[in-house]
Amino acid sequence: MTDTTTVELEHALASAAAVAPSFGDLPLDRRSAMLHEVADALDDQRDQLVALAQQETHLPGTRLTGEVARTTGQLRFLGDVIDGAWLRATIDTADSSDPVLRPDIRSMHVPLGVVLVFSAGNFPFAFSVAGGDTASALAAGCPVLVKAHPGHPHLSARVGALVKEVFGGAFSLISGVDAGRAAVVDPRVKAAAFTGSLAGGRALYDLATGRVDPIPFYGELGSMNPVFVTPNAARARGEEVADGYVASFTLATGQMCTKPGLLFLPAGHGLEERVASRAGAIGSARLLEDRITQSHAAAREALRATAGVRVLDDTASDGDDSTRPAVLVTTVAELGDGSRVLEECFGPTSVIVEYDDDDELIAAARLVEGSLTATIHAEPDDDALVERLVSELRGRAGRLVWNGWPTGVRVAWATQHGGPWPSSTSALHTSVGAAAIDRFVRPVAFQNTPQSQLPAALRDHNELGIMRRVNGGLTTDDVHGGGTA
């Protein structure tokens, strides 16, 4: 896949902008059917696509097969979400006591326009060409340009062709750093979504917000996903915690945005041997790209060299182009604002941080930057400590996980995948789940508008049968007597 030329980019942007109005005006069930069509095509070609992905990303086939299922489930779910929920249809009929100052106002969400998606390397299906960002933008009615990730170019081209087959001019695949940078500042692009590194995301965020006409930039960047284990939980379920931790941080060779990078354990937990043996039992594996192998090795080396940090099991060594999991250990007392231990190390490395008492655990929670997730392992007796923890973590994470592990994100209505900076550029949004659509729509109000000129969702007769807020109350009823001529 060669880099997109200036002429090709212009063509992609021009077609996206040209079809934006008609694509945004398609009946909801038509766009839903198109998303289902893409899902079906991906399922049909699953085995060939997984083989290609395996070759390009070195991720295991079972994991990739599961990811295809998640991706097609997501496409269908977002298609079905187009049931009107995200339209936010709201109607205030004129106040007959003062119809001039309180006229009939009806508002709803409309598509934002052309959306640019930067796909991720670590989820070649679910966060890539036909992933959540693309699916939610298309569901919202926005044409999409996807900037392919260089880690899986052939897979991107194959999946891109499938999507283009269904969506035509409303979808294009572009590639190359220059094309991505040119697109993010093009006036025809109205929003951008990104999943990747803090440095890369920040650079693009700065371009998007630095435009003459700034646009929203939804970046999912780095995340530490700290796990807090109470003394009671460590005592009651220590081995289960140790095993779950290793399984979680080594999943996909540690290349998950929700990888637990920090495990807070009470001093004297006695779980070192268990963690070391579990981690040691996991063989080395090749990371997504050579540059990630190198940057991970460098980051791990820097962690090893940090004062107060020791390596749990230093006997394991990496292969030539493969990487083994590593666990490092330190104490809360050694931490401080800006400690390297608190920075994401993308890959199969994680740090156990030991704490002395409850106050130290709470102090540690305050040191952790914004994160996609925070996890608590606790027992029923721990309510007082847990309450303090939850109150600290609620402001620092998008999802609080209870007695589980952060890896794995359910695609549903309540899903929140996004958190305070630096885990996301906007803590107000999610890149997974039903609400992901909200990123790509904006409200428009119609004042005293005749029925014939109103969108179907806002007419007196609720012909779409959707839930609407009418004069403050939620209802699927028609509007009676309040309509304008």
Place this chain on the structure above:
Amino acid sequence: MTDTTTVELEHALASAAAVAPSFGDLPLDRRSAMLHEVADALDDQRDQLVALAQQETHLPGTRLTGEVARTTGQLRFLGDVIDGAWLRATIDTADSSDPVLRPDIRSMHVPLGVVLVFSAGNFPFAFSVAGGDTASALAAGCPVLVKAHPGHPHLSARVGALVKEVFGGAFSLISGVDAGRAAVVDPRVKAAAFTGSLAGGRALYDLATGRVDPIPFYGELGSMNPVFVTPNAARARGEEVADGYVASFTLATGQMCTKPGLLFLPAGHGLEERVASRAGAIGSARLLEDRITQSHAAAREALRATAGVRVLDDTASDGDDSTRPAVLVTTVAELGDGSRVLEECFGPTSVIVEYDDDDELIAAARLVEGSLTATIHAEPDDDALVERLVSELRGRAGRLVWNGWPTGVRVAWATQHGGPWPSSTSALHTSVGAAAIDRFVRPVAFQNTPQSQLPAALRDHNELGIMRRVNGGLTTDDVHGGGTA
């Protein structure tokens, strides 16, 4: 009112940050009662406050009295909106077929943290110290720092004292450009809202998005609010349109963010005399501040000097420190991208733009930048033209007004006050109405969390009685059988 010192600012930020958690955790009806209390206090002192406002802003007393009513109505409305709608409580119970991959997830909106509000000069009540930004942030559960507008310092201090009386450490008033700039980059501030000029808003937006940890910046900036009159409407109701236009663009001496800055009329409309006589009948008035008098005079002079632009009635001249309304006339043919005619002129100046045919009208609509509003005057026969207009304008405005005037904003559920750049820094949000609260909250998800650790809004038993989305459907019912222990 002297500028806030560094020490005073530190104190205000520290108290806001300190009370943020407890203020955010107050029961909803407690915060609602507090907002009602402020509204009552403002109503009680209305006459003294209006007198003070009149002295500082030169706005007419009747207008200011109406503005107090709107402001107190807004405080009460936003207090009452805290009925759970904006909480967006969403529950997906665990999928029993695969509870590991599809665990119980429950999400809701929580307050974002300390909010900084830059108040406006042209609405000393409704967009100032106790205005919509402050009310919606407090309603959301966010402590607020208001940066007072220099145009009405004494009024700001008086209103600020009233709000502080009720909200204590969750509210502070600051003043001075330096304090405002220091606050917008302070790590304790989590969002900022602004109403004012494009230049001022852009500078603050750049500070907010340029932070190490960027924050959302909701700016309501300049807006042209174009009005499009079809040939049929000009024929059928020409004089009514002319009168309404003059009344609207001269309201509050043209110092409204929704002032119609452009009126598109068919060539040969024959309404010049009517508009000139109506505008001429309106006396001169003093603008909000001397610097606005000067900048308005300079902008009007530049418009007069623009090629292809003529003045409708050049006999009127301004007084020493007062300004008369002025209407200028040009044609679509004279317009072009970047024409000065398409730039906001804050004050009682507006431009009539004549078009030759439907295509020229549509072409003109495409030249107008993002706007808070766009207005259409049409007759029932105009459906084809109107459809084309609506389709262009929907992407360029936050509110489409039908056969009316853009000045005047109803505070309600469906209200949208915000539009594409440069009218707002975020077209996705509104600064007026129920949805204004959405700017200051973010979603948090709880995974497999015990009932005792869940916020009340997310427990199985719907003790708040709010509308929730449970497994995809909206309901006020309790959750049965799906809860975690």
